[in-house]
Amino acid sequence: MKYIVFVLFLFATCQLQAAERTAFIDDLMSKMTLEEKIGQLNLPSVGFDVTGPILSEGVEKKIEQGHVGGVFNTFTPNAVRKLQELAVTKSRLKIPLLFGYDVIHGHKTIFPIPLGMAATWDIDLIERTARAAAREASADGLNWTFSPMVDIARDPRWGRVAEGAGEDPFLGSRIAEAMVRGYQGTDLSKNDTILACVKHFALYGASEAGRDYNTTDMSRLRMYSEYLPPYKAAVDAGARTVMTSFNEIDGMPATGNRWLLTDLLRNEWGFTGLVVTDYTAILEMVNHGVGDGPKVSELAINAGTDMDMVSEFFVKYLPELVKSGKVDEKTVDAACRRILEAKYDLGLFEDPFRYVSEERAKKEIRSADKLELAKEAALKSFVLLKNDKNVLPLDASKKIAFIGPLVDDKRNLIGSWSGAGDWKQAVSIREALEAKFGKDKFLFAKGCNLIEKGDPLYERLSKADDNLKKEGLRTDLLVEAIKTAEKADVVVVVLGETYDMSGEAASYSHIELPKNQSTLLRALSKEKPTVLVLMSGRPQNLNIDNSVVAGVLETWFGGHRAGDAIVETLFGDSNPSGKLTMSFPHGAGQIPVYYNHKNTGRPLDENQKYTTKFLDIPNEPLYPFGFGLSYTTFSYGDVKLSDSKLKRGDKLTASVEVSNTGSREGTETVQLYLRDVVGSITRPVKELKGFQRITLKPGEKKTVSFEINEEMLKFYNAELKFVAEPGIFKVFFGGNSRDVKEATFELTP
Numbered sequence: 001m002k003y004i005v006f007v008l009f010l011f012a013t014c015q016l017q018a019a020e021r022t023a024f025i026d027d028l029m030s031k032m033t034l035e036e037k038i039g040q041l042n043l044p045s046v047g048f049d050v051t052g053p054i055l056s057e058g059v060e061k062k063i064e065q066g067h068v069g070g071v072f073n074t075f076t077p078n079a080v081r082k083l084q085e086l087a088v089t090k091s092r093l094k095i096p097l098l099f100g101y102d103v104i105h106g107h108k109t110i111f112p113i114p115l116g117m118a119a120t121w122d123i124d125l126i127e128r129t130a131r132a133a134a135r136e137a138s139a140d141g142l143n144w145t146f147s148p149m150v151d152i153a154r155d156p157r158w159g160r161v162a163e164g165a166g167e168d169p170f171l172g173s174r175i176a177e178a179m180v181r182g183y184q185g186t187d188l189s190k191n192d193t194i195l196a197c198v199k200h201f202a203l204y205g206a207s208e209a210g211r212d213y214n215t216t217d218m219s220r221l222r223m224y225s226e227y228l229p230p231y232k233a234a235v236d237a238g239a240r241t242v243m244t245s246f247n248e249i250d251g252m253p254a255t256g257n258r259w260l261l262t263d264l265l266r267n268e269w270g271f272t273g274l275v276v277t278d279y280t281a282i283l284e285m286v287n288h289g290v291g292d293g294p295k296v297s298e299l300a301i302n303a304g305t306d307m308d309m310v311s312e313f314f315v316k317y318l319p320e321l322v323k324s325g326k327v328d329e330k331t332v333d334a335a336c337r338r339i340l341e342a343k344y345d346l347g348l349f350e351d352p353f354r355y356v357s358e359e360r361a362k363k364e365i366r367s368a369d370k371l372e373l374a375k376e377a378a379l380k381s382f383v384l385l386k387n388d389k390n391v392l393p394l395d396a397s398k399k400i401a402f403i404g405p406l407v408d409d410k411r412n413l414i415g416s417w418s419g420a421g422d423w424k425q426a427v428s429i430r431e432a433l434e435a436k437f438g439k440d441k442f443l444f445a446k447g448c449n450l451i452e453k454g455d456p457l458y459e460r461l462s463k464a465d466d467n468l469k470k471e472g473l474r475t476d477l478l479v480e481a482i483k484t485a486e487k488a489d490v491v492v493v494v495l496g497e498t499y500d501m502s503g504e505a506a507s508y509s510h511i512e513l514p515k516n517q518s519t520l521l522r523a524l525s526k527e528k529p530t531v532l533v534l535m536s537g538r539p540q541n542l543n544i545d546n547s548v549v550a551g552v553l554e555t556w557f558g559g560h561r562a563g564d565a566i567v568e569t570l571f572g573d574s575n576p577s578g579k580l581t582m583s584f585p586h587g588a589g590q591i592p593v594y595y596n597h598k599n600t601g602r603p604l605d606e607n608q609k610y611t612t613k614f615l616d617i618p619n620e621p622l623y624p625f626g627f628g629l630s631y632t633t634f635s636y637g638d639v640k641l642s643d644s645k646l647k648r649g650d651k652l653t654a655s656v657e658v659s660n661t662g663s664r665e666g667t668e669t670v671q672l673y674l675r676d677v678v679g680s681i682t683r684p685v686k687e688l689k690g691f692q693r694i695t696l697k698p699g700e701k702k703t704v705s706f707e708i709n710e711e712m713l714k715f716y717n718a719e720l721k722f723v724a725e726p727g728i729f730k731v732f733f734g735g736n737s738r739d740v741k742e743a744t745f746e747l748t749p
């Protein structure tokens with residue numbers, strides 16, 4: 001009874017608050033001119049970072065005129081205060097501005113890149129990093145982050161795989177929800193919670209050939225089952241804003257796609273927040289070829305876009321479009337209302353300077369707890385891909401040489417989209433080694449430049465990368481490195497991409513180490529047992545390099561604390577537990593390769609010619625989804641089911657006993673996959689449906705259980721209805737998607 005009264009009370013309070021908000025906004029909008037309403041839809045970029053042409057001029061004047069709803073790329077209390085003051089003292093209606101920024105993997109304390117964060121499979125940790133980023137960003141004047149990016153990506157040529165959670169819709173959805181919770185908290189009006197923005201809606205990760213901004217095209221069935229779930233999960237978790245993607249869908253750019261933004265997002269999913277475009281996405285619709293400036297603005301607003309990032313087309317064309325009747329003023333009103341609602345919920349009308357505080361900034365930015373969290377995240381993100389003869393962890397009493405252009409590097413450690421993060425604050429591997437063991441303990445050599453002059457990568461990247469410009473000059477590095485390796489018992493080679501080889505506008509067809517780096521690796525591995533410490537923003541083609549090294553530790557771009565986390569892992573103070581969230585292919589020719597594929601009518605049979613295969617490489621990737629070794633070993637018992645039949649609406653329990661069979665404590669991510677063996681349409685060979693991270697001491701065993709219910713068996717059928725069909729299901733348990741134990745049960749009618 002008490003509970004019912006409480007729920008009714010909560011409901012009544014929410015209704016009251018909603019009514020207050022509506023009344024406030026009604027009143028405000030009744031005073032607004034059409035131009036002022038359109039002004040709210042304008043989001044120019046002012047300040048530090050740009051990802052395209054800078055189009056906005058005289059923004060300060062425009063703010064005073066009420067022609068700006070928010071700005072992005074402006075942060076720090078000082079800079080934000082200056083613009084906010086203009087808005088709330090000089091503009092006629094004194095409407096405060098939104099301040100947005102790309103807080104992607106931390107604001108000023110940088111965590112591992114999102115692909116690395118995903119490899120932790122630690123949802124609580126991911127939420128804590130988003131929370132920490134929100135605390136830091138909100139203290140620095142920001143109230144809106146353009147994150148999480150939840151685009152499913154199966155093509156490692158696409159540089160932006162670095163910014164997402166990888167190939168799986170289930171894991172991607174859990175991560176999307178956690179990030180929304182972390183940024184927005186439970187009360188947006190608090191001074192340390194900010195708006196999340198789910199991006200890039202939609203299907204941006206499926207660009208053809210992995211070339212950024214390229215066309216996408218896919219069936220509705222694939223969209224609903226494989227690509228849309230993480231966006232929907234983020235919306236269901238309460239994300240207040242959504243960003244449109246650059247790509248087209250069914251021949252219409254997302255920003256002008258009414259089916260996407262209105263039918264699906266608003267009507268089907270019930271999204272009530274605001275939709276912002278990506279950078280100049282309205283203007284780019286002209287290049288896409290769907291109209292001139294006025295036409296694309298009309299398409300965008302009528303499709304359901306609320307806010308125009310950088311193009312300034314809404315401000316330019318909407319007044320006339322409304323006058324001519326091509327756009328209903330009610331449509332502008334609705335967009336304006338959604339932006340004002342966001343401002344209201346942030347508490348900006350109550351206090352426009354809620355997010356501006358030098359004092360909080362001093363306390364929050366790069367605070368000790370955040371730097372500690374950055375280390376925890378880095379440690380958990382590393383994936384041990386290979387460890388022949390237990391070459392790792394290293395024995396510090398041996399002579400060890402650390403060779404490679406990334407041993408003594410800081411710039412690349414924090415990765416792409418490290419926003420406001422200062423790379424000079426990163427701990428390099430060499431610094432961490434020297435701090436732990438003293439200056440003279442190890443041998444060091446650079447070995448090679450990051451990318452050699454003459455490599456096409458160099459020509460393109462060095463234009464914008466000052467560090468790289470200084471590279472490519474020394475030629476005597478290889479000889480020096482070989483001499484250094486000769487003196488060592490073990491060689492650790494730290495190689496990989498530069499931070500700008502992945503991320504936006506960084507598609508890469510070879511997905512392998514730059515040539516000079518693999519030449520170095522091969523030369524060194526002839527000398528001594530070699531461990532490759534890899535830094536990359538994408539799955540790499542390790543096929544050849546792998547055959548010459550004894551160990552491979554993938555460390556992504558690990559953020560500010562990458563250096564000390566790598567050293568702790570290499571020497572065994574920490575046991576790696578990361579698991580891949582994107583398959584590592586045998587080579588670019590195998591792309592796309594992902595674990596949850598269909599069976600085909602001719603599954604591989606080595607005894608038959610006419611079955612699905614490559615002539616030169618296996619069908620399976622080099623390292624599958626979910627894969628990652630540990631310094632200890634785990635074994636899985638048989639799959640136990642509480643029943644062999646499941647009635648609709650009922651549930652059963654699936655469990656497995658996992659044992660630590662090695663000699664160290666370690667953490668394993670136990671993964672549950674299901675397969676619907678026969679369906680009214682074809683079903684994937686496996687789909688992730690659950691996971692649990694468990695830590696076991698040597699010799700320890702633990703039974704890990706999952707509930708299986710009808711909901712988990714549902715899929716989108718040919719009519720796009722989300723249904724579970726009776727029949728046989730397989731249950732798989734394993735430490736990766738390939739090496740699994742299985743059992744079956746039946747869903748009865």
Ligand code: NOJ
Nearest residue numbers: 051102146199278279504
């Ligand atoms: C373009 C990127 O696609 C998007 O992710 C980012 O949020 C905007 N630029 C703003 O910087």
